[in-house]
Amino acid sequence: MAVLPKVLATVFIAFCCYRISQADEDRTSRIRRGFRIHPHTHMTTAEMIRARGYPAEVHHVVTDDGYILEVHRIPLSSRRSSEHNLNLTYSVQNEVKRSLELQLLNTSARTDHEKSPAGEITHRGDPRVVFILHCFLCSSADFVMNDHDQALAFVMSDEGYDVWLGNMRGNIYGRRHSKFSPSDTQFWEFSIDTSARYDLPAMLQYVRTQTGVTQLSYIGHSMGNMLFFATMSIHPHINSWVRVMAGMGPVAYMYHGHAQLGFLAPVTDKLERSLAKKGQLEFMAPTNTTAMMVSGLCSDMIFIRPICQLILDFIAGPSSRNVDPTYLPVIAAHTPAGSSFRIFAHLLQFVRDRTFQAYDWGPTKNREVYGSSRPTRLELSKVTVPVAGFWSSSDVLADPRDVARTLREVSNLVLNHQVQHDSFNHMDFLWGENARSLVYKHIIDFFNQYY
Template identity: 60%
Template structure:
């Protein structure tokens, strides 16, 4: 506990340092770093996709409660359309370079031209469609920030999948609502179980409608799995929409986690109430200035990069630098991507209460919302979809002990895969150069059984 408190204190000091630096000298910092800024640093997800030579589409879907979500799509792979090797994990370096140089026409939102996609799936009765959902403070960008033979979305595209990347309400891509703006505190009064009720179902239905697929494959990372599990309690019929689910670093139970932020769990409801009263429920929304600063702090300067590494390790688990250090400045310019503080509160409630449950408003408001003093437990057995669980020993968020509790309660686990690498941490599932060999090829095998 003493060690964790020291780490937490150091982490908070680092955040304070960022706040001071951001408010006092961001412009000067940006100007000094500008000549070495990577060209991908400020590209949105569609730009990152096109920069690698893949087509990108932007789609929007409105939820039942009025939020407007942005989805990103890679409808087909240039490797397959050019007759290249459909196995991205074994692509030669020459093929990777060719994909970087190829610039395909800009694919726009909607269904203006599906001929390439249809042609790619003529031999199939049902389109091969996969939907990928990000974690807390993440976005669609996290699945395309690597070389084509290393990033999950590109690997799936090269394997013949129509790839859709979701963005839940409140992140940088989904900050609109039909009647209120993101400046209104009411916009931010949601947690991940709200997203499980509205956002994930809306996006899945949109994908099914626009692809003609009755069923899609689902891949989630961390909170992307939490929302999936909760959704099946709220909308059990959605089990029939999903062929198979790949759960990377699955999160339902969290009380064994090592990450120092868990120390805040006993007082998190009080913090949440205070912020709600002050109308401050928006959390870590990125700006151009903050993205520049984060990128610079993870630059090639050894001392500064050490601070960056300490901060990331405190959040996700000690790393053996599985992430390309030269591309890390690009990655941290996109992540964190913003969310509501209530979403973080809800995750820490799982730590505090040692149960997988709906949001805890406190006894009085729980009676108003649920009719009971405690929030209802969410039943993992409600998930009847075949599930593959992919986890690692070095994950400080999805601790192996918590993962095994989750696996035991899920109704239909068909793969329980431990990553064979001692220093593979929570964020390595997204960004590691070796994730393709350690995780993604196994996910491809899993999806292949059901497609």
């Protein structure tokens, strides 16, 4: 959902970059040697985590329908590697303060489990585990593409959370299946309710099993919220697995912010079915050559880098330049991360029908799948987890009117928080240098009420 309003322009840009790179590999190689880009630009999520001096684990979760999803973890650690200290940008005074805070935090974490006289482990309190899920065409990388004191995953880790970063089927970390390959049409035949039925339950259960907790905290961004809401509607019992939920740009409804795209829904439905027959449902697939070329356009040695910033504004909405320009190549190399065209078609159905529902196959097949001519409605009233919504009046992708209706229908809304910044846009929740003070701090305060 992060790039939905301008997705056609983004497709065109990515396609052009791909064609350029394919047509002249030698020239591409020469250009690449001339780029000065951020060292994290072509790293994986796990590599970026380790580059910041945090421990990183890579896990693979198998869904009930055979998709293999790569999940990234920043486990609690009593210390960071010396490499982390080389990356610090704080002043000496602030870093000493942070070191003391971390020592206290880690001391507290180590005393959460004590041995009884009989030698058995007793729990003084559940460990703090947080699961974070990304937006449409995004990935786990979006939560680590910033300085260690600004990126959400690192902020939560520093607060004493065992951090797990999920990935949906179809993105760069969700391109494996026990039976199909990405070259098979069947691999891409999934919609939003399919991912809600299988992906999120599998990842949440895996995290609970690995950590031993009965409940975890949840943070979603954009479609990461939509998937959460849909999952709770399809599997109401999973509400008991989640202690508390924070939604950044939380929308289930989309018709206010994207009303101009509603007329595309019938055309997109037909196109999706045509692409399915041709076996071409993969949508905005990431490639190394495209990532290299697009990130190169955002490097500080290219005179057109201002155009890179304009493209970002075009995709995410007007910005006060909350994103550090040095990270633009990193962002460009990791976003878009890929998905299925059926997901895009499903989003446009939400716009057209002004409702939150399962995929609309048309009256005939709907009767086969749902027992009705209309798709099954996804009910927000079944979300009973304590929910906090974080939204911005200048977010053009999660329109405040759509956010308001979404949060109004959630059963247990505890906090409705408007970001206090005049130009805080949809992607600033992920990459903004001021996101920690404007959003993350309030999420942590909200979570603290439930531990």
